Amino acid sequence: MAAPRSDTRGIVAAPELFARVRFRRREPAEPLRPYVEHYWLIDWDLTEPFASHVVPHPCVNIVFQRYEGTGDFGEVAGIGLELFTQKLEGRGRVCGIQFRPGGFRPFLADRPVSDLTGRRLPLPEVLPGFRAAPSAVLGPEAQDARVAALDDFLLTLGPAPDPRAERAMALADRVREDRSIRRVDELADTVGMSVRSVQRLFAAYVGVSPKWVILRYRVHEALERAGTGAPPDWAALAAELGYSDQAHLVRDFTARVGVPPTAYAQARTGPPR
Structure with a gap:
């Protein structure tokens, strides 16, 4: 780092x-x-x-x-x-x-x-x-x-060295950095692990499921885009983040942030002119 x-x-x-x-x-x-x-x-x-x-x-x-x-x-x-x-x-x-x-x-x-x-x-x-x-x-x-x-x-x-912790951290980093990973099976394939093994590793070492981490980083990305510069093309952003459609992005964002993404973006930048 x-x-x-x-x-x-x-x-x-x-x-x-x-x-x-x-x-x-x-x-x-x-x-x-x-x-x-x-x-x-x-x-x-x-x-x-x-x-x-x-x-x-x-x-x-x-x-x-x-x-x-x-x-x-x-x-x-x-x-x-x-x-x-x-x-x-x-x-x-x-x-x-x-x-x-x-x-x-x-x-x-x-x-x-x-x-x-x-x-x-x-x-x-x-x-x-x-x-x-x-x-x-x-x-x-x-x-x-x-x-x-x-x-x-x-x-x-005095943290104790733990190879499984190192693997968990590397997998979480992969999710954050590689936007092409949209499903848990894709994450498991990158390191030759079974889906169940990845799920057990995340529960013990991260604290939530790998699916939860994938979805959370999607919301973080959408939140960052909505709060800076011009409002994004929501349909294009939904596709980029791996949502099946814009409605799924809107639903996920609203559930986590408390307001729809368009309302959040407008509050940050003001009404369109």
């Missing part, structure tokens, strides 16, 4: 969010890069409340959080199945670790990642052998110091 990605995939109404918060992505230490997509840091100081919305990635996150009026705390966020909404108000800070799909399993020992899916659990409940002090991560004002604290936290956990 040369640098954290700069796209806004998964973030609903990204410009509105970035106008209100300070958002950065940072690389982890070199030994952690096989497992971690990036760190993400958010600070805000708002005069009016704002609700942020995210269509979750197929990734586990560890999140250290500070909200006005509450104590610092850390939790493990399994893959979210629904649109995630967080109300931000007053002053606050979040420092997050986004693992690569499959990258959290080496930190989890023998527990399948699917046990975490759709759940947000206190750190000690998921990693009972470690007692983290969230203030060590959230306290420093300098972002470099926060990144160093996140590095120290993960390196202390």
Whole structure:
């Protein structure tokens, strides 16, 4: 990984969010890069409340959080199945670790990642052998110091090398990068595995099915296209992403984002002239 990605995939109404918060992505230490997509840091100081919305990635996150009026705390966020909404108000800070799909399993020992899916659990409940002090991560004002604290936290956990985790991460990367893979059998064929073996691997190491990952990356791509520049040709985009027709894209997008793609695109760019 040369640098954290700069796209806004998964973030609903990204410009509105970035106008209100300070958002950065940072690389982890070199030994952690096989497992971690990036760190993400958010600070805000708002005069009016704002609700942020995210269509979750197929990734586990560890999140250290500070909200006005509450104590610092850390939790493990399994893959979210629904649109995630967080109300931000007053002053606050979040420092997050986004693992690569499959990258959290080496930190989890023998527990399948699917046990975490759709759940947000206190750190000690998921990693009972470690007692983290969230203030060590959230306290420093300098972002470099926060990144160093996140590095120290993960390196202390000492992930165990796992060839099956490496395979799961490689397959998830293939889904994200290769738009020609539209079905699970096509993914299985690329590595000479059976469909059932791929499904078991994803359940244990990623936390959701390979079909779910394929569909989620389709929605992320459509969300990104709808929020930047001129509205796309929806029928052409549906075909490009492997939908049987435009109606299927509209239905999938609406179910995950909460509004139809045309309405979302119009809200981002204004009415046509």
